[in-house]
Amino acid sequence: MDLRERIGAGLKEAMREKDTTRLGTLRLINAAIKDQDIALRGEGRGDQVDEASVLAILGKMVKQRQESARAYEEGGRLELAEKERAEIAVIEGYLPRQLSATEVSAAIDAAIADTGAEGLRDMGRVMAALKAKYTGQMDFGAVGPAVKDRLA
Known part of the structure; x- marks a missing residue:
């Protein structure tokens, strides 16, 4: 359903x-x-x-x-x-379960590895990959700065 x-x-x-x-x-x-x-x-x-x-x-x-x-x-x-x-x-009640901080961190690492991101210019690709896979499961306003820190 x-x-x-x-x-x-x-x-x-x-x-x-x-x-x-x-x-x-x-x-x-x-x-x-x-x-x-x-x-x-x-x-x-x-x-x-x-x-x-x-x-x-x-x-x-x-x-x-x-x-x-x-x-x-x-x-x-x-x-x-x-x-x-x-x-x-x-x-x-209609949203999927929210990911924990450690699950979010692992998802960011996996997205960076999957996209082959090497620097800040690849941030858009990483965020797009995360949004495609984890929509509704994480707060992308908080995830953005974490991705930026990892890529910097």
Whole structure:
């Protein structure tokens, strides 16, 4: 079962269970995916986004909610921060397991070896290899500086 089907099944289950938080979050996910589908059709690049793009959408949604939760906490709006965290939990249920720091380090080493990267000018190739293989499993904002350090 691919990710779209899992999200659709989760949506139906949330409707049956009358779980409003989960239902609302899954509807937001579906809307974001459909927006990307429409954008692709407009560019003439196909009908639907691929699995990696769906994972990227979910990752972006998690980051947005983390930032919102922090802002709500700083503003003293704890009930809104909790709502954001509940949405994060639903979204993360559809993401693959996050790699540990040692697994990320090993993945970086393997990507550098696989691409034959020798210096900073090869960083793009290394990052592309990592994104192709580990989308949704690591935070590429944190991985970028680590790759740069290894290549420097």
